[in-house]
Amino acid sequence: MFERFRDNFLNLINSRLIVLTLVVILMGGVLIHRVFVLQIVEGENYLNEFSLKIKKERSISSSRGKIFDRNGKLLAYNDLAYSVTIEDVYESDKNKNKNLNATLLETIHIIEKNGDSVISDFNIYLDKNGEYAFNVTDTKLLRFLADIYGHASIDNLKEKEKNATPQDVINYMAETYGIGERTDPDDKSTFVPGQGYTKAEVLKLITIRYAMKANSYQKYIPTTIATDVSEKTVAAVKENNDALLGIDIAEDTIRRYINGTYFSHIIGYTGKISSDELKSLNEETSRGEDEPDRYEMNDTVGKSGIEKVMETYLQGEKGSETIYVDNLGKEIDSEGRVDPVAGNDVYLTLDADLQEAVYNILEQSIAGLLLDKIENIKEFKLGANQKASTIKIPIDDVYFALFNNNVISLEHMASAGAGDNEQAVRTAFLQKKEQVWSWLTEELYNRRTPYNQLAEEYQSYESYIVTNLLINDTKVLSVDSKDETYKAWSEEETISLSDFLEYAISRNWVDVSRLDMDTQYADSSEVFDRLVDYIRLELDKTAFHKKLYKYMIRDNSINGKQICMVLLEQELVSVSEEEKAALENGSISSYTFMRNLIKNLQITPAQLALDPFSASCVIVDPNTGEVLALVSYPSYDNNKLANGIDADYYASLQNDLSLPLWDYATQMRSAPGSTYKMVVASAALMDGIIDTRSTVDCVGSFTRYSDIVMRCWNTYGHGNLNVSQAITHSCNYFFYEMGYRFGLSGDPESGTNFELANTRMREYADAYGLTDKSGVEIEESMPQFSMANPSASAIGQGEHNYTTVGLARYVATVANSGTCYNLSLLDKVTDRSGNLLEDFTPEVRNTIEMPTAYWDAIHTGMKGVVEGKKYFVDAGISAAGKTGTADENKLRPAHALFLGYAPYENPEIAIATRIGNGYASDYAAQISCKVLQYYFNPDKEEDILNGTASQLEAVVNTED
Known part of the structure; x- marks a missing residue:
């Protein structure tokens, strides 16, 4: 038995199966031991060291090129600054929005506590x-x-999305980003957007989250929360770094503009690229299918002006590097860096010193003109037979303008920090508001006074309610303009507001869905009551409040002294203690105090936005077509729009009645008035209508047309004038006759042909460049040539509409006797080392071939204009020019224009100046004289640019 057991055992040992089994057991033991070591003994260490590496390519932004003037003076550059950023390192679970929003809100509070602001370049803002x-x-x-x-x-937008209100968008975004709270924690449907946050906090969070969304496909690229922050903010963020997940401080570059207000319309500003810009710029700079796009969704690009026009030159070339990110998208390593190439530098044709000087001359001169028109009266009403040139500005209108154009802050008056006078004015306002509402309620329900029987003040309120509030602003009312009852309200003014609203309800003109009614099947009395409630809510807003202030000033509920003291309490102006005391004790009147503020430019024409408040001036080298100055007053600070638009500042610009975003030099159009007469003179001479010796006898009244009598500005007539004298004396009669003769076809009985006459004049308008844009690279309005009555067209009225820069090209062509350039603001482009890359030389558009005798006749006439003005003679300037006025609205002063060039013998510069609603062309000529004085006599700079309002000489003739 033993032997059998031994044999079996030996067979078992020698068996392949047992060997295999032992090997398996041994390997299993080793594996179990290794797993034990990895998971139990060293598991925690390995877990901490583990990270998933994902390879990514990251672009590195280049430095934007600089912008210089013609003399190498720096106008725009990049500056190093600190930014607060966030990386999306949050896990995508149900608590992500909550945690991310909490971190952002805490960061926002830290930034604002230290005096800085978060980004606000979202297209929604909080209004007043x-x-x-x-x-x-x-x-x-x-x-x-x-x-x-x-x-x-945009074609894919649904109707509801297309008509979304700002609140609709905010609610949608807040719900998307979890900015709000549930009334029932377990029920998603009870989520209330914005609940638990202030409106300002909701907007800031949405703005940042929306910016983060643009980077959602590249979490490793941080999103900027705030730019150009202070060292205090930097320190505070770093102190709280452990608690603020994903928040960091980054070195950044921001765009700076030196004296930006003087150049903002020309240079423009930069901002974050839009989806449309991304597409168009990448198409423009495409380098082939295998090459990456030059622009990405996080880029900053030029949004307007030269920054936009020269974007591809200024942008530079991005660098790149390979980075490795973990499974959360956080960068853990990098390699293969390729440095970016800086953008190229752009040089403009502008003379920066001249540009700044002209802007200041315009502001000082308009302030002086305003002071000449302001009188210590409460009202001015233009009489039936009075001309707009006689309009005076009541001091009460000046006081009201401070409220109407948002100079005085109504919000500050209602705040805890309001001064004594602010509180007094605020109390008077609240009493007035309650009084007006009591009157309106009584009027709506009981009195029912026909509109034409109301006092002017109450007519103003009711007109505002219907036209602005219910129809234009909110679309609560959709009226039928042909309806007889509507005409009885709007034209005949014979029914009451109650009658009109009740009729509107009966006609279903009222959109009850906008009244938040429980049911759209309510009876008419319920709709009327709800409409009254709606009116009260809407009237409790700033726009209507301003109307109340107008009548409070008029009825002396508040006075000029209080308003001046409010300016001091809100620190909008600064005066000496002696001046303040004099105002308080009455030794100086509020009228005089306010005039002094305007004189010292503490209150500017732009702030008041009372006619006149705007002007433009363009100076051109007539020998090259280069623009030396292109000035639009008023302007804005483009530093506040660069690096991400300051939404509040942008909104304030949009609400500014002086329209500072509007480029008055390139976008405002008006009739050229008598400045157009050189075009007609050229046409008449070249077409053989007259020669240099021909005369026309001006008798004052032009009676060639059977249905209309046209009058010269000199109603007594100028007598016999040749073409040079007609230009010098700006004789309308002479040019009425030219316009009439252009349309004669040989048959004396047929009269003049309008189309023929205007077509012949258009040929010469085109030769002077007045039928298309001037050539400057920034945005410009198209000119409009008049096809109206040819005699009216011949004196620069009719349907003519031209920009100041277009008129500058025209007078430059006159100055050089016939070479019409396509004007340019661009001089050259160089790389960062100063090597010339591109030279921009203005192109000759066309030349006017006209006999020297004809040019001499025109130049002589223009010289006569200037020689007849004492201020030009006293200044010792040899110049030629032409004045012109442009009537646009019989209830507002005419626009004032002057075109000229100097020196007369050998022109170096051509100038075009326009004052919007500037009363008389001579004022534009006086301003141009000051500009020429500055240009040719630098030693007079201190006298010309003294920082105070410039008194202009009184003008007798305002019709030229």
Whole structure:
């Protein structure tokens, strides 16, 4: 038995199976031991060291090129600054929004506590009534809404999305980003957007989250929360770094503009690229299918002006590097860095010193003109037979302008920090508001006074309610303009507001869905009551409040002294203690005090926005077509729009009645008035209508047309004048006759042919460049040639509309006797080492071949204009020019224009100046004289640019 057991055992040992089994057991033991070591003994260490590496390519932004003037004076550059950023390192779970929003809100509070601001370049802002509002309109608004709702094209917007209100967008975004609270923690449907946050906090969080969304496909690229922050903010963020997940401080570059206000319309500003810009710029700079796009969604690009025009030159070339990110998207390593190439530098044709001087001359001169028109009266009403040139500005209108154009802050008057006079004015306002509402309630329910029987003040309130509040602003009312009852309200003014509203309800003109009614089937009395409630809520807003202040000033509920003291309490102006005491004790009147503020430019024409408040001046080298100065007054600070638009500042610009965003030099158009007469003179001479010796007898009244009598500004007539004298004396009669003769076809009985006459004049307008844009590279309005009555057209009226820069090209062509250039603001482009890359020389558009005798006749006539003005003679300037006025509205002063060049013998510069609603052309000539004095007599700079209002000489003849 033992032997059998031994044999079996030996067979078992020698068996392949047992060997295999032992090997398996041994390997299993080793594996179990290794797993034990990895998971139990060293598991925690390995877990801490583990990270998933994902390879990514990251672009590195280049430094934007600089912008210089013609003399190498720096106008725009990049500056190093600190930014607060966030990386999306949050896990995508149900608590992500909550945790991310909490971190952002805490960061926002830290930034603001230290005096800095978070980004606000979102197309919604909080208006003065604390309501959300869009700061874009039309196509830009639709593009914004398409981006919000995730559509590639605005054509894909649904009707509800297309008509979304600012509040609708905020609610949608807040719900998307979890900015709000649930009334029932377990029920998602009870989520209330914005609950638990202030409106301002909601907007700031949405702005940042929306910016982060643009980077959602590249979490490793941080999103900027605030730019150009102080060292205090930097320190505070770093102190709280452990608690603020994903928040960091980054070195950044921001765009700076030196004396930006003087150049903002020309240089423009930069901002974050839009989806449309991304597409168009990448198409423009495409380098082939295998090459990466030059632009990305996080880039900063030129948004307007030269920054936009020269974008591809200024942008530079991005660098790149390979980075490795972990499974959360956080960068852990990098390699293969390729440095970016800085953008190229752009040089402009502008003379920066001249540009700044002209801007200051315009402001000082308009302030002087305003002071000449302001009188210590409460009202001025233009009489039936009075001309607009006689308009005076009551001091009460000046006081009201401070409220109407948002100079005085109504919000500050209602705040805890309001001064004594602010509180007194605020109390008077609240009493007035209650009084007006009591009157309106009584009027709506009981009195029912026909509109034409109301006092002017109450007519103003009712007109505002219907036209502005119910129809234009909110669309609560959709009226039928042909309806007889509507005409009885709007034209005949024979029914009451109550009668009109009740009729509107009966006709279903009222959109009850906008009244938040429980049911749209309510009876008419319920709709009327709800409409009254709606009116009260809407009237409790800033726009209507301003109307109340107008009549409070008029009825002396508040006075000029109080208003001046409010300016001091809000620190909007600064005066000596002696001046303040004099105002308080009455030794100086509020009228004199306010005039002194305007004289010292502490209150500017732009702030008041009372005619005149705007002007433009363009100076051209007539020998090259280069623009030396292109000035638009008023202007804005483009530093506040660069590096991400300051939404509040942008909104304030949009609400500014002086329209500072509007370029008055390139976008405002008006009739050229008598400055157009050189065009007609050229046409008449070249077409053989007259020669240099021909005369026309001006008798004052032009009676060639059977249905109209046209009068010369000199109603007694100028007598016999040749073409040079007609230009010098700006004889309308002479040029009426030229316009008439252009349309004669040989048959004396047929009269003049309007189309023929205007077609012949248009040929010469075109030769002077007045039928298309001037050539400057920034945005410019198209000119409009008049096809109206040829005699009216011949004196620069009719339908003519030209920009100041277009008129500058015209007079430059006159100055050089026939070479019409396409004007340019661009001089050259160089690389960072100063090597010339591109030279921009203005092109000759066309030349006017005209006999020297004809040119001499025109130049002589223009010289006569200047020689007849004492201030030009006293200044010792040899110049030639032409004045002109442009009537646009019989209830407002005419626009004032002057075109000229100097020196007369050998022109170096050509100038075009326009004062919007500037009363008389001679004022524009006086301003131009000051500009020429500055240009040719630098030693007079201190006298010309003294920082105070410039007194202009009184003008007798305002018709030229």
